[in-house]
Amino acid sequence: MIDQAIFRPVVPAAAKRPRLWHWREPSILPGFPLGLGITLLYLSLIVVIPLAALAIRPWELGLSGFWRVLTDERVLRAFRLSFGLSILAALLNAPLGLLIAWSLTRYQFPGRRILDALVDLPFALPTAVAGIALTTIYAPNGPIGALAAKFGIKTAYSPLGIFIALVFIGLPFVVRAIQPVLQEVDREVEEAAQTLGASSFQKAFLVILPAIAPALLSGVSLAFARAVGEYGSVVFIAGNMPFKTEIAPLLIVIKLEQYDYAGAAAVGVGMLLISFAALIVFNAAQILLARKGRA
Amino acid sequence: MTFDTNLTRRRLITASAALGAGAAATPLLLGAGQAQAADALTLLNVSYDPTRELYKAINSAFASWWKGRTNQTITINQSHGGSGKQARSVIDGLQADVVTLALAADIDEIAARAKLLPANWQSRLPNNSTPYTSTIIFLVRKGNPWKIRDWGDLVKPGVGVITPNPKTSGGARWAYLAGWAYGSRVGGAAGAKEYVTKLYKNVPVLDTGARGATTSFAQRGLGDVLLSWENEAQLVIDEFGPKFDIVYPSSSILAEPPVALVDKNVDRHKTRTLAEGYLNFLYSPLAQEIIAKNHFRPRNPDIAAKYASQFKQIPLVTIDQAFGGWKKAQVTHFADGGVFDQIYKPG
Numbered sequence: 001m002i003d004q005a006i007f008r009p010v011v012p013a014a015a016k017r018p019r020l021w022h023w024r025e026p027s028i029l030p031g032f033p034l035g036l037g038i039t040l041l042y043l044s045l046i047v048v049i050p051l052a053a054l055a056i057r058p059w060e061l062g063l064s065g066f067w068r069v070l071t072d073e074r075v076l077r078a079f080r081l082s083f084g085l086s087i088l089a090a091l092l093n094a095p096l097g098l099l100i101a102w103s104l105t106r107y108q109f110p111g112r113r114i115l116d117a118l119v120d121l122p123f124a125l126p127t128a129v130a131g132i133a134l135t136t137i138y139a140p141n142g143p144i145g146a147l148a149a150k151f152g153i154k155t156a157y158s159p160l161g162i163f164i165a166l167v168f169i170g171l172p173f174v175v176r177a178i179q180p181v182l183q184e185v186d187r188e189v190e191e192a193a194q195t196l197g198a199s200s201f202q203k204a205f206l207v208i209l210p211a212i213a214p215a216l217l218s219g220v221s222l223a224f225a226r227a228v229g230e231y232g233s234v235v236f237i238a239g240n241m242p243f244k245t246e247i248a249p250l251l252i253v254i255k256l257e258q259y260d261y262a263g264a265a266a267v268g269v270g271m272l273l274i275s276f277a278a279l280i281v282f283n284a285a286q287i288l289l290a291r292k293g294r295a
Numbered sequence: 296m297t298f299d300t301n302l303t304r305r306r307l308i309t310a311s312a313a314l315g316a317g318a319a320a321t322p323l324l325l326g327a328g329q330a331q332a333a334d335a336l337t338l339l340n341v342s343y344d345p346t347r348e349l350y351k352a353i354n355s356a357f358a359s360w361w362k363g364r365t366n367q368t369i370t371i372n373q374s375h376g377g378s379g380k381q382a383r384s385v386i387d388g389l390q391a392d393v394v395t396l397a398l399a400a401d402i403d404e405i406a407a408r409a410k411l412l413p414a415n416w417q418s419r420l421p422n423n424s425t426p427y428t429s430t431i432i433f434l435v436r437k438g439n440p441w442k443i444r445d446w447g448d449l450v451k452p453g454v455g456v457i458t459p460n461p462k463t464s465g466g467a468r469w470a471y472l473a474g475w476a477y478g479s480r481v482g483g484a485a486g487a488k489e490y491v492t493k494l495y496k497n498v499p500v501l502d503t504g505a506r507g508a509t510t511s512f513a514q515r516g517l518g519d520v521l522l523s524w525e526n527e528a529q530l531v532i533d534e535f536g537p538k539f540d541i542v543y544p545s546s547s548i549l550a551e552p553p554v555a556l557v558d559k560n561v562d563r564h565k566t567r568t569l570a571e572g573y574l575n576f577l578y579s580p581l582a583q584e585i586i587a588k589n590h591f592r593p594r595n596p597d598i599a600a601k602y603a604s605q606f607k608q609i610p611l612v613t614i615d616q617a618f619g620g621w622k623k624a625q626v627t628h629f630a631d632g633g634v635f636d637q638i639y640k641p642g
Binding site: 156240250 | 377379380383404408460462463499500501502503507510514515516517629630631636639640641
């Protein structure tokens with residue numbers, strides 16, 4: 001008995017864990033009450049109250065009415081289009097955004113700063129301007145649209161057009177999420193890997209990628225979240241045909257035009273729930289990756 | 296111990312002070328927009344999209360006319376956007392003194408939902424409260440390569456028709472109803488439904504507003520014919536000149552964009568006299584002349600006669616005769632699951 005007790009492995013994590021539950025970790029920094037007060041007020045005003053107002057609205061329809069709105073064929077198609085294309089756009093932006101962030105942080109070349117500033121352009125442009133500009137280029141009489149039309153590919157006014165717009169607005173989220181982390185990756189770790197005989201490939205995939213993976217994932221999830229709600233740039237390039245190129249945010253606007261506030265809110269809440277679920281998955285994956293990276 | 300609780304209490308007080316200060320400031324922030332000074336004599340006209348140029352001209356004419364009569368200096372602010380969106384803003388609290396929208400149904404909604412004006416608002420001013428009218432006509436590419444002369448030509452296979460989504464655009468609703476009126480003239484009720492179904496099968500893109508559709512047609516080169524407000528078509532000709540031709544179909548619809556005083560808002564701002572003066576001014580020969588010059592059809596018979604050459608006379612059905620009023624038309628055609636929704640099927 002005694003022997004067993006002695007040989008029971010000591011779990012360091014358990015020893016570190018505080019014995020009592022504290023409602024906050026003790027901190028020596030002052031200003032916590034003021035900070036928390038302002039945080040709560042600001043978050044309530046900006047986020048919680050508007051979202052609560054949105055969540056209250058659809059119940060005017062009753063649960064069955066709410067369900068009927070969300071399972072309407074047209075709404076389902078719009079959801080599939082919005083969420084499907086947003087995921088695809090975010091996934092395309094992952095490798096390309098990584099590549100751009102890599103080029104911008106790891107190499108010095110003339111014009112680097114200009115390229116760096118260009119990345120922010122989709123952030124800064126009003127979405128309508130972006131939409132009109134993209135449509136001008138990708139319309140059947142635009143330079144790229146005309147070229148694509150020669151090969152029988154329809155760019156603007158098709159799901160492909162929506163995809164292009166979503167890639168455009170999502171790119172900076174990925175690049176800007178990765179860039180600072182990539183800059184901070186310890187050169188010494190890379191050099192250590194090299195002295196231990198790691199190939200460039202091993203260095204990239206076994207040393208650098210695990211370190212930036214959480215940031216990459218966070219960028220992708222931001223790009224995805226932004227794309228799902230994007231309205232301004234997409235309506236210009238989408239063509240807006242019911243069942244084909246009608247995005248979920250447009251359906252909300254259409255319902256509002258009919259003074260169907262409850263129906264619009266129902267679609268909004270539906271989008272919110274799906275987005276929320278997606279973000280939870282992304283966040284969980286991020287935490288897992290971060291743990292793995294640290295181990 | 297004592298020290299500890301004191302500290303906690305002090306901290307709590309700081310936290311609640313921060314909350315309280317913010318909460319106290321909130322009504323100030325929210326109220327600032329509404330506290331429009333009544334004594335500065337400003338009027339807010341909330342209108343729809345294609346009247347931008349029209350009301351700019353009318354407002355400056357009215358301001359100088361009013362100054363001459365009362366020696367008051369006034370400012371008139373304009374707000375433009377899709378008709379339904381504008382009505383919704385007024386319902387949600389935009390402090391409009393007068394509304395000048397694309398169709399009566401939108402003002403009906405303001406009366407019904409926000410009770411800002413009485414339900415019989417449309418009988419308070421002459422001509423159904425519409426000081427000007429317009430209609431829906433065709434704009435085709437120069438030389439009219441598809442030989443589009445009438446509504447029947449729009450449903451030929453291969454013709455691309457550009458018109459916005461009637462769900463989001465007031466002008467598009469008039470265009471849809473004009474098409475329906477043609478369809479029922481040739482084929483009765485069943486023919487009308489068949490006609491609009493075929494018509495919208497030829498629409499490659501549904502823009503959300505009239506300006507968007509005009510851009511798609513004029514600048515993106517989409518489609519062969521644009522169903523357009525008469526005044527908007529004239530603007531395109533003014534802007535792009537020789538690239539387009541206007542085609543008047545054999546019949547269309549009398550589009551009546553109504554105007555109304557928003558009673559609750561003018562009483563709050565104490566601007567009733569001014570707002571009434573403004574709306575009555577729209578019927579004056581001076582304003583009617585400006586209206587004609589901006590390609591809207593004037594109501595005043597003398598002015599209408601003077602500009603007769605500008606506005607081709609074609610048979611126009613009215614919403615009341617052909618559709619039993621806007622309320623009925625809205626429910627039958629544009630509500631969820633209405634005739635327009637039935638055109639589109641999953642596939």
